[in-house]
Amino acid sequence: MPKPKNAIQPTRSEDFPEWYQQVIKAADMAENSETRGCMVIKPWGFGIWELIQQQLDRRFKETGHSNAYFPLLIPISYLEKEAEHAEGFATECAVVTHHRLETVKDEETGKTKMIPTGELAEPYVIRPTSETIIGAAFSRWVQSYRDLPLLINQWANVMRWEMRPRLFLRTAEFLWQEGHTAHETKAEAIEETEMIHRLYADFLRDHLAIPVIPGEKTENERFPGAEITLTVEAMVQDKKAIQAGTSHFLGQNFSKAQDISFTGREGAIEHAHTTSWGVSTRLIGTLIMAHADDDGMVLPPRVATQQIVIIPITPKDDSREAVLDACQALATTLRHHKFHDDPLRVHVDDRDVPGKKWEWVKKGAPIRIEIGPRDLEGSKVCLQRRDRAPNDKEFIDQDEFIQNVDQILQDIHNGLLERALHFRDQNIGRCGSIDEFDAHWAQDSPGWLLTPWEGSNEQEEELSKKHKITIRCIPLDHQDGAEMPCLLTGTPTRRRVIWGRSY
Numbered sequence: 001m002p003k004p005k006n007a008i009q010p011t012r013s014e015d016f017p018e019w020y021q022q023v024i025k026a027a028d029m030a031e032n033s034e035t036r037g038c039m040v041i042k043p044w045g046f047g048i049w050e051l052i053q054q055q056l057d058r059r060f061k062e063t064g065h066s067n068a069y070f071p072l073l074i075p076i077s078y079l080e081k082e083a084e085h086a087e088g089f090a091t092e093c094a095v096v097t098h099h100r101l102e103t104v105k106d107e108e109t110g111k112t113k114m115i116p117t118g119e120l121a122e123p124y125v126i127r128p129t130s131e132t133i134i135g136a137a138f139s140r141w142v143q144s145y146r147d148l149p150l151l152i153n154q155w156a157n158v159m160r161w162e163m164r165p166r167l168f169l170r171t172a173e174f175l176w177q178e179g180h181t182a183h184e185t186k187a188e189a190i191e192e193t194e195m196i197h198r199l200y201a202d203f204l205r206d207h208l209a210i211p212v213i214p215g216e217k218t219e220n221e222r223f224p225g226a227e228i229t230l231t232v233e234a235m236v237q238d239k240k241a242i243q244a245g246t247s248h249f250l251g252q253n254f255s256k257a258q259d260i261s262f263t264g265r266e267g268a269i270e271h272a273h274t275t276s277w278g279v280s281t282r283l284i285g286t287l288i289m290a291h292a293d294d295d296g297m298v299l300p301p302r303v304a305t306q307q308i309v310i311i312p313i314t315p316k317d318d319s320r321e322a323v324l325d326a327c328q329a330l331a332t333t334l335r336h337h338k339f340h341d342d343p344l345r346v347h348v349d350d351r352d353v354p355g356k357k358w359e360w361v362k363k364g365a366p367i368r369i370e371i372g373p374r375d376l377e378g379s380k381v382c383l384q385r386r387d388r389a390p391n392d393k394e395f396i397d398q399d400e401f402i403q404n405v406d407q408i409l410q411d412i413h414n415g416l417l418e419r420a421l422h423f424r425d426q427n428i429g430r431c432g433s434i435d436e437f438d439a440h441w442a443q444d445s446p447g448w449l450l451t452p453w454e455g456s457n458e459q460e461e462e463l464s465k466k467h468k469i470t471i472r473c474i475p476l477d478h479q480d481g482a483e484m485p486c487l488l489t490g491t492p493t494r495r496r497v498i499w500g501r502s503y
Helices: 016-026 043-062 076-080 083-092 131-141 186-208 253-258 282-291 320-335 356-363 373-378 398-426 434-441 457-467
Strands: 030-032 039-041 073-075 095-105 112-126 150-159 173-183 213-216 228-235 241-251 261-263 269-271 273-280 308-312 346-348 367-371 380-385 394-397 428-430 448-452 470-475 496-500
Touching (some): 039 043, 043 150, 043 173, 043 186, 073 076, 076 083, 076 112, 076 131, 131 150, 131 173, 131 253, 186 213, 186 241, 186 273, 186 282, 228 282, 228 398, 228 470, 228 496, 241 253, 241 282, 273 282, 308 320, 308 356, 320 346, 320 373, 356 367, 367 373, 367 398, 373 380, 380 398, 394 398, 398 428, 434 448, 434 457, 457 470
Parallel strands (some): 308 346, 308 367, 428 448
Antiparallel strands (some): 073 112, 095 112, 213 228, 213 470, 228 241, 241 273, 261 269, 367 380, 470 496
């Protein structure tokens, strides 16, 4: 079957940003809304988010965290209590200043307008993040060291006024989870920060087939108000970086501002040590940029809205009902099987419409099964895998497919992970001199650089502005090497950092 005209155009190599938008459109995942900078997440895309949410939530609860919900509107005075934090988000805040609308008729045009009236005594900020409002609750909940640790997570929407929106990656309103915890000691809080950091890295690898580099942010790149920010950095197919998740040790900065205090073991009043951490619908954008191809989306099986799509091949004769019955019977059998402890998600597409195969190719369903009259006669199925060429087919016994379906899905995941890992590692260069460094960023699509670094915050900022790059992280697994001279200052250092361009 020839490739349809509506396959993804332009291709990745021709125009990566536009290719990304076209993949989302072709897979029917989301669209821009009437509200500037905000998106409508359509069922196929929201199904992916629901699976990410369910599977992450399970991991959070296994590590002792509970879900709660906190207000969308935050009194501006709460932000003023934590000046460094508030300043970091000030330019992105949306502010509610009135509580009533009144209708007024324009005398010139005769049209009715809605005018805000009833100015609030104190403005509210639509939450850009919830450290301050949750800290206020924690201050009421914590009286004694016996009340600690508090391990809370919230699934919510947030708003950060984004000037250059891009579906899933940067939108004014987005969905996320934000964990907030309070601890008796600094050591416990840092242990929590590091544990969630590992959890995120494992989740991206084991569920999304995305290899990440775990590391610490430099002081310039830390979360506003944090003492330590840990990050997981993913490379996508145009060799840019995406910050896929962060975990922050906040020290006592927020607990002192919000008075999260308690009576300690020796009877003295102490302040808690707090953390916060989160991932968002940006993970879906990362998935697209990491795995999709020029035919559309490619979904890792664990987060595929439908893992197996069965397509009946039904000629206009008496065999139609038999084929449809066989497809439904196979779907029922498969739904009793599990993949990583979750029942298989199987859909029978019995619509009488043309182009069904290409619709599922573009949506990224991991496995497509076609069954026609000849397949029924031989008890076979036509297996097509999304990690292979769209027209690649394999005819196998139906019982063999049923017996091996979980392994096939795992092979798809493993192949996507291996491919992404190979691509990333091939595109991380190393250099030790400023001349090599400057030459690297003059290239088109340059990839990342791992360098020795002992420069100041000001020198880091200067290089970042010069080449439109940032230090993505101080990678945890590259800090035990021999001393080398810093590429800029020449100072001997064991510290290595990764530089890159990012979304």
